[in-house]
Amino acid sequence: MIAVAWAMPGQSESRTQPQPDAASPSPKPYGLGQAPFAQISSASCAAAACHGGGQLGAKGSEHSTWAATVFPEGPADSHARAYRILFNAESVRMGKLLGIAAPHKEALCLNCHSVAGVEPTAAATEGTGCGACHGPAEKWNAAHVQPGWHALTNRDKWERYGFVPTKNLTARVLSCAGCHVGDASREVNHDLIAAGHPRLAFEYTRSHFSPEYRHHWKEQTPQPDFEVRAWAVGQAATLRAATELLRVRAERAIPTQSDQPWPEFAGLSCFACHQRIGNDELNRGNATTPRPPGIAGWEVWSNAAVGVAANLCSEAFPSVSTPNLADVARLRELMNKRNPDPKAVAELASRAVAELDTWLADLQVAEDRGLNTRIPNDLTRKLAHALAANSLNPDRAKLADHDWDALATNYLGLGAMYHAAGGTRAVPGWTEPIRELSRELKFPTGQKGERFHSPAGFGKIERDRVRDRFRELFDATVDHRGKP
Amino acid sequence: MTRFSQRVQLLAALILLTTTVIVSVRGGTSANQTNPKSQPEPNNKNPLIPKGPDDLISYSPACVDCHGRTPDDVKNSRFTKDYRSDEFVLLTESRTWEESDPHSRSFKVLKEPLARRMAEILKYDVTKSAKCLTCHGIDKYAGLPLPEGDFDLAKRFETVGTIDVDPPGVTCNVCHGLRKSWQSEHYNPVKGTIPWRTLAPDKKKEAGMRNLRHPVVKAQLCVSCHVGNAAEGKVVTHEMYAAGHPPLPPFELTSYMEGEPKHWAYPTDPRLKFFASVPAADRWKLFHFNDAKDESYLSRNFAVGAVVALRAEAELLLADAKTAENGGEGLDFARFDCYACHHDLKYPSDRQKRGYDGPPGRPTLRAAPGLIAGIVAKHGEGVETTDLAKTATGFHDKWIALREAVALRKAATGFHDKWLALRKAATARPFGHPTKVKEAAMAVIDWCDNFLAILGNSPSSLYTIEQAKRLRELLAEAATSASIADPEAAMLLAWGYTTLAREAGVQLPADRLKTLADTVPLSVRAEPYTVEQKPAPIQFGTRMKMLSGYQADPFRQAFEGLLK
Numbered sequence A: 001m002i003a004v005a006w007a008m009p010g011q012s013e014s015r016t017q018p019q020p021d022a023a024s025p026s027p028k029p030y031g032l033g034q035a036p037f038a039q040i041s042s043a044s045c046a047a048a049a050c051h052g053g054g055q056l057g058a059k060g061s062e063h064s065t066w067a068a069t070v071f072p073e074g075p076a077d078s079h080a081r082a083y084r085i086l087f088n089a090e091s092v093r094m095g096k097l098l099g100i101a102a103p104h105k106e107a108l109c110l111n112c113h114s115v116a117g118v119e120p121t122a123a124a125t126e127g128t129g130c131g132a133c134h135g136p137a138e139k140w141n142a143a144h145v146q147p148g149w150h151a152l153t154n155r156d157k158w159e160r161y162g163f164v165p166t167k168n169l170t171a172r173v174l175s176c177a178g179c180h181v182g183d184a185s186r187e188v189n190h191d192l193i194a195a196g197h198p199r200l201a202f203e204y205t206r207s208h209f210s211p212e213y214r215h216h217w218k219e220q221t222p223q224p225d226f227e228v229r230a231w232a233v234g235q236a237a238t239l240r241a242a243t244e245l246l247r248v249r250a251e252r253a254i255p256t257q258s259d260q261p262w263p264e265f266a267g268l269s270c271f272a273c274h275q276r277i278g279n280d281e282l283n284r285g286n287a288t289t290p291r292p293p294g295i296a297g298w299e300v301w302s303n304a305a306v307g308v309a310a311n312l313c314s315e316a317f318p319s320v321s322t323p324n325l326a327d328v329a330r331l332r333e334l335m336n337k338r339n340p341d342p343k344a345v346a347e348l349a350s351r352a353v354a355e356l357d358t359w360l361a362d363l364q365v366a367e368d369r370g371l372n373t374r375i376p377n378d379l380t381r382k383l384a385h386a387l388a389a390n391s392l393n394p395d396r397a398k399l400a401d402h403d404w405d406a407l408a409t410n411y412l413g414l415g416a417m418y419h420a421a422g423g424t425r426a427v428p429g430w431t432e433p434i435r436e437l438s439r440e441l442k443f444p445t446g447q448k449g450e451r452f453h454s455p456a457g458f459g460k461i462e463r464d465r466v467r468d469r470f471r472e473l474f475d476a477t478v479d480h481r482g483k484p
Numbered sequence B: 001m002t003r004f005s006q007r008v009q010l011l012a013a014l015i016l017l018t019t020t021v022i023v024s025v026r027g028g029t030s031a032n033q034t035n036p037k038s039q040p041e042p043n044n045k046n047p048l049i050p051k052g053p054d055d056l057i058s059y060s061p062a063c064v065d066c067h068g069r070t071p072d073d074v075k076n077s078r079f080t081k082d083y084r085s086d087e088f089v090l091l092t093e094s095r096t097w098e099e100s101d102p103h104s105r106s107f108k109v110l111k112e113p114l115a116r117r118m119a120e121i122l123k124y125d126v127t128k129s130a131k132c133l134t135c136h137g138i139d140k141y142a143g144l145p146l147p148e149g150d151f152d153l154a155k156r157f158e159t160v161g162t163i164d165v166d167p168p169g170v171t172c173n174v175c176h177g178l179r180k181s182w183q184s185e186h187y188n189p190v191k192g193t194i195p196w197r198t199l200a201p202d203k204k205k206e207a208g209m210r211n212l213r214h215p216v217v218k219a220q221l222c223v224s225c226h227v228g229n230a231a232e233g234k235v236v237t238h239e240m241y242a243a244g245h246p247p248l249p250p251f252e253l254t255s256y257m258e259g260e261p262k263h264w265a266y267p268t269d270p271r272l273k274f275f276a277s278v279p280a281a282d283r284w285k286l287f288h289f290n291d292a293k294d295e296s297y298l299s300r301n302f303a304v305g306a307v308v309a310l311r312a313e314a315e316l317l318l319a320d321a322k323t324a325e326n327g328g329e330g331l332d333f334a335r336f337d338c339y340a341c342h343h344d345l346k347y348p349s350d351r352q353k354r355g356y357d358g359p360p361g362r363p364t365l366r367a368a369p370g371l372i373a374g375i376v377a378k379h380g381e382g383v384e385t386t387d388l389a390k391t392a393t394g395f396h397d398k399w400i401a402l403r404e405a406v407a408l409r410k411a412a413t414g415f416h417d418k419w420l421a422l423r424k425a426a427t428a429r430p431f432g433h434p435t436k437v438k439e440a441a442m443a444v445i446d447w448c449d450n451f452l453a454i455l456g457n458s459p460s461s462l463y464t465i466e467q468a469k470r471l472r473e474l475l476a477e478a479a480t481s482a483s484i485a486d487p488e489a490a491m492l493l494a495w496g497y498t499t500l501a502r503e504a505g506v507q508l509p510a511d512r513l514k515t516l517a518d519t520v521p522l523s524v525r526a527e528p529y530t531v532e533q534k535p536a537p538i539q540f541g542t543r544m545k546m547l548s549g550y551q552a553d554p555f556r557q558a559f560e561g562l563l564k
Helices: A002-014 A062-066 A089-098 A107-113 A121-126 A130-134 A147-151 A154-161 A169-180 A190-195 A204-208 A225-253 A306-316 A326-334 A342-368 A379-390 A404-421 A428-441 A460-476 B003-017 B019-029 B061-067 B071-076 B078-083 B093-100 B113-122 B130-136 B153-159 B172-176 B181-185 B201-206 B215-226 B238-243 B253-259 B273-277 B280-287 B297-325 B350-354 B368-381 B385-390 B395-412 B415-427 B434-455 B465-481 B487-503 B510-517 B540-548 B552-563
Strands: none
Touching: A089 A190, A130 A169, A169 A204, A169 A225, A169 A342, A190 B350, A204 A225, A204 A404, A225 A306, A225 A326, A225 A342, A225 A379, A225 A404, A306 A342, A306 A379, A326 A342, A379 A404, A379 A460, A404 A428, A404 A460, A428 A460, B061 B093, B071 B078, B093 B172, B113 B238, B215 B253, B215 B297, B215 B434, B253 B297, B253 B487, B297 B368, B297 B415, B297 B434, B297 B465, B297 B487, B368 B395, B368 B415, B368 B434, B368 B465, B368 B487, B385 B395, B385 B465, B395 B434, B415 B434, B465 B487, B465 B552, B487 B552, B510 B552
């Protein structure tokens, strides 16, 4: 039973996924999906001589740093608390609404909130333990302390041992996306969200640099290179995971009598629908939104800024060329329908995934070859400029897309570039508009203490202000000759 | 208990046992049947549809001659003098329509800023598209050639080119009948025939005049635009709403009747002396009303309107489900409860408090049409057979009233399950499970048809003074016992209750009405209309703020206050 549970996603990646062109299969990055080996308890990593050294943040103390109990003060790793929150009042209420008696026993929840299929099963209480991100340790647990381990290529470590080489950003972010975007066996759909699960809105650098997150490792790549590359890889990997999830959902919906949700609202822009209606001014009034009225955009969150990453990735990853994302663009077009034909979507999504895999494989290879060359000096500025331009229409009179997700995605990219560049000391001119954007896009707090999970009251006036901030950033990010 | 009422109850019991036999007899005895069945008459056989270009009524100026009088004019009109027409109609109809009825502006609004912005977003000319004109300017091409043979109105706009003259909007003919044939006949009867006004409704229909005194005919006409009718190309889609189309207010016939600047009057209106002179036996047969002391005119209209509106909603669902079965896009978002999706996300969550028809996270159908029709059904199921017999005189009429009561009770049963099945089918997956929706919608339509067959045809007083009181009590109970989460449902309850209470002479203190009006608008249009006053522009923003700011608890409390 457990074996089946963990083998399924592996199958969907490697066997059942239709190949658009069998003669020349597109290259695939390693680290996709879940390796078909057994998971073991994180307790076996926690020996004092291995990763349980007991010194916060030190090498050899990875497990001690990760665990919630060893150093209870300060920021923590929320993965270690993933299991325990299944007992809180919100989880219990969610369970009630969904007809789930005990969320902490439900595979649907445990697949992400613990290590799926971990042995012994009691180890599930550890939360999202080591194996969830680093791969099931059945094979590599013994091997990774052997002398020959370091000589293995990353691809070998993954393919032969099921080890996720998280030092490679592509493998790492794809691994994150398994839960934080979802895949065939780990899925937060709209039924779950309606019952109270927070929506998934993944952007790697935001999570990485969150002040609330306690790292149990030290990054080797210096700034700004690390953050610029992580942002670009994050764009590609997030959209890849979202597109694959769309393909899976479309496949399930193909049979005419299928009861599977289609279209899956969790893959559409939340606040396209979840807004109060009836303002005199239409929200799209000051935007050139590329969707018909009344249609919630498909994965605007993962699509809005990916073009910027694609156009400029060759500068951050030498020898990588601009990817071909023609089928991704066609898929976006096809998804601009209320209820698109699932068969057509499944076919096109499959081709779009292949395009994204080719891109990700290129990025991955470039990283593994060793990125000794630093990124160009003003790449953060150039990317920031491109993101500001991306959020506006060509003459900058209007927003390119009025959807909150599009604005937030562009803002997060700009925030990453600002942070990578060194913040207010390095680029003081960006500070004010970026802080303003953050304030405008923030969810409000209710007068009676209600927590908002949506940008309540974010209307045309607020969007006008956001547009002006993007314009300011556009102007602030030209180079010394006034060029992009 | 009197001997008579014992006999009546015995008879009622007997009838209940033999319902099937009796119901089969019904058809033969009831005159003036209206057929609300789902199969519409084919256009080439429907006498209301013009037979060709030469059969179209000329545009409304022809009507103004007689029906556009000032009140002073009326007295001096030759129709008043020669025919006492003022005792049958008001003769000021065209003026009322022109000066204060929003229907007269239905095309003009397509040229206003809101419509222009919609056109920009929708990327089509709203003053020319059949999608808009089917409701907003149905008379646009009157007088121009019509396509040959079988045609429908929607098609008419596609095949005929455009003209430069602005159409006058929803004119006399749109509602009363587009065909030319009745135009002269109705004021210039052929010598030696029955005068027009006492002609049987069927005969008037044959001549092309729609029988708007009939509650079912009237309600069906109203809902064709105010709810929608896919076969006639009258559908407000979510795309239109997203582009800025104001929301259609929920439909409730009597509040719409009360809210429309009246160019007509109820048959019970003392100004129309003619109706009082109609022999009791002919009142229903010719004009579809009973004496005010026997039956609440508005209660019957309320019940008919509720069921016709639900039927129209079910037809729209059916049409969408059929296209979905053939690979179409499924149920339009406009078929769903706006507020199931359109709300801010916050915790604690009002949406979660409302509960779900199926899994959480699926759009649910609009609650309002089912809620009101459900109350009418509940009322019908509980009709006291003996109460209905009280108003009838003579054994034969009492027997008919009993028979009608039994039939009403029978037709009313089963509503709840059918409506629930439709709601579940609509949430089986997003946009509904096409086959399940189709089957469930057809079952709801059948229920409506059976119920309307009685409401539309029974000459008996079904909504006696006591029964009308019960109906109001059920409305009040629905408004106060449960939390009404849907603002449209709350509006219908408030509208229906206050309209029916006013007819019955129930005191509604102004201050308590004001408290209720702070929670929902109390009329279809918030703005007052008078004959002297031109229609105010729609207070779109204000109206929308009331909708989106609606809160269930204050509504319930205000309604409770009204009942004290």
